[in-house]
Amino acid sequence: MTLLAGSYEKFIWGFALKTQSQSHNLKPLFSFPSHLGPIKSVAVAGPVAASGSADDTIKVYDLSASTEIGSLAHHSGAVTTLSFFTPASLSFPRNLVSGSEDGTVAIYDADPFVHLKTVRAHKSGVIDLCVHSSGKLALSVGRDSCLAMLNLVRGRRSFCCRLDKEASIVKFDSEGERFFMATEEKVTIHNSEDARIVCEMDCQKRVLCTCPAENNLLFTGGEDRAITVWDTLTGKVACCIENAHSTRVKGLVVLGSRHIGDASEDPYLIASASSDGVIRVWDMRMVHKEKPNSLAEANTKSRITCLAGSSLKSSQKPLIGNSGEKGELDALMQDV
Numbered sequence: 001m002t003l004l005a006g007s008y009e010k011f012i013w014g015f016a017l018k019t020q021s022q023s024h025n026l027k028p029l030f031s032f033p034s035h036l037g038p039i040k041s042v043a044v045a046g047p048v049a050a051s052g053s054a055d056d057t058i059k060v061y062d063l064s065a066s067t068e069i070g071s072l073a074h075h076s077g078a079v080t081t082l083s084f085f086t087p088a089s090l091s092f093p094r095n096l097v098s099g100s101e102d103g104t105v106a107i108y109d110a111d112p113f114v115h116l117k118t119v120r121a122h123k124s125g126v127i128d129l130c131v132h133s134s135g136k137l138a139l140s141v142g143r144d145s146c147l148a149m150l151n152l153v154r155g156r157r158s159f160c161c162r163l164d165k166e167a168s169i170v171k172f173d174s175e176g177e178r179f180f181m182a183t184e185e186k187v188t189i190h191n192s193e194d195a196r197i198v199c200e201m202d203c204q205k206r207v208l209c210t211c212p213a214e215n216n217l218l219f220t221g222g223e224d225r226a227i228t229v230w231d232t233l234t235g236k237v238a239c240c241i242e243n244a245h246s247t248r249v250k251g252l253v254v255l256g257s258r259h260i261g262d263a264s265e266d267p268y269l270i271a272s273a274s275s276d277g278v279i280r281v282w283d284m285r286m287v288h289k290e291k292p293n294s295l296a297e298a299n300t301k302s303r304i305t306c307l308a309g310s311s312l313k314s315s316q317k318p319l320i321g322n323s324g325e326k327g328e329l330d331a332l333m334q335d336v
Contacts, residue, residue, distance in 0.1 A: 001255050002029070002063055003271055003309040004049045005279060006039030007302035012051050012059070014066060015298055017255065017269075017281060024281060026298040030066040034059045037078070042308040045084035045093035048110065049308070052079025058098055060113055072108065074115050077101030081128045084110065085135040097138055097152070099126030105140060105150055117155040121148045128169050132192075133176035141167040141181065147195070161195070173212045178232070180218060182207040187220060189232055199235040203228065209307075211252040211270070219270060221249030227272055229284065239287045245274035251307025255281070269295070273307040 001017040003026070014029035037054030049061040058072040058079055078101040084093040095116075096108040103122040108115055121129075122142030129140035131152070138150045145166045149159035169182035178198070181188050184206050189199040205223035212218050217238065218230045225248060227241040255269035268284040280294035 001269070001309065001311050002044060002049075003253065003279065003307065004042045004044050004051070004061075004063075005251070005273055005300060005304050005308075006042045006051050006053075006306045007277070007300065007304050008038045009033075009302045010035045010038060010053070011300070011302055012039060012042070012061070013279075013300050013302075013304075014049075014061075014063065015279065017271075017296065024296040026279060026281065026296045028298070029063070031300070032068075034068060039305055040078055040080050041082045041098075042306045043082035043084050043096070044308040044310040045086045045110075046091040046310055048084070048093055050082050050084070050096060050098075052082050052098060052100075054078040056100070058082065058096075070113065072098075072106075072113060072115065074106045074118060075100035075102055075104060077103075077125065080126055081140075083129055083131045083138070085131045087135070088133070094135065095131075095152075097129060097131055099129045099140055101125035103142065103144075105129060105138070107152060107155060119150055119155055119157055121150060121157055122146060127167070128171075130171050130179065132172055133174070139170050139172070139179060141170045147181070169207065169210050171210055171212055173216075173232070174214060180210060180212065180232075182210055182220075187218070187230070189235070199232065201230055201235050208248060208250055209252045211254050213254045219252050219254065221252050221272060223248050225249060225274070227252065227270070227282070229287075239284070241282060241287050241292055244272055244280065244282070245276070245278060247274045247276040249273070250275050250304050253307055253309035255309060255311045269311075271307065271309055273304045275303055275305075277302045277304055279304070279307070 003015045005013040010033045012034040013031045015026045035053035041052040047064045081099040085095040086093040093110040098106045105121045106118045124143040131138045151158040165183045167181045172179045185203045187201045208222035216232045227244045229238045231238045251273040253271045273279045277300040279298045281296040286292045
């Protein structure tokens, strides 16, 4: 299990979660100043990771070698959001999609990393985006207070609608049947077919990060310094880790795939990061204790801005010069 954190101080941090004799430890893999500006976004898919920065570039990393392998420079603004598309049957990503303050979304082939197309998604900056589990479409929200749908196969924007308020987060659930949007202290659940609101969840304070999970669960964190688990079928709180951090929670990653309360030996793991530089790993089966303790902790001593991770083991597959099977988005090459 691998975690990647970006910081305001331009540093990228890599950690591996090690388990031995029922104890857990976050082992440092690497840390170095990878960008010329603050890191705005990170993404991980199996052995591959990427970071986006205020210096308008994307850096790509080989986690199995703990090294940077190249950079992508196709935006004219800060790279605010990144998302990999990985088919369910594979551990290696097919595509990388990025959003920028310049209002565009760039699409890359991840095998190898080649720029396919750039799409004008918003009149102003892209705040967040997510890719559907099919890899055929993506949703994005921007500073123009709009929600956009992007056709990734044809490489164009297919739909755009005005929102009542500017949304800061958009995420699909694991099946792609619903998506979530966060607007200040409220999270709404929408049907993917028609964008109809099916449920609303009111949080105490501003939501800064979300992470959908299996079994119709959604994890949220933010200004309240807590980790809240929501039942998305009822819109009610399933459980909560209060005061999980001493400052606001900036990132959440679900590392396990077990139901909360399951008696399995494998814990339901979730990682969280706060703006004071602390990363913690939790066993969600222990949240009903009066004062649950984290399983592992690391302090980067930096201002963390984003967190990503993967529960898949890093493979030894080379990331450069790879000639594996291409993804569905190769059709975009015909439009370039």
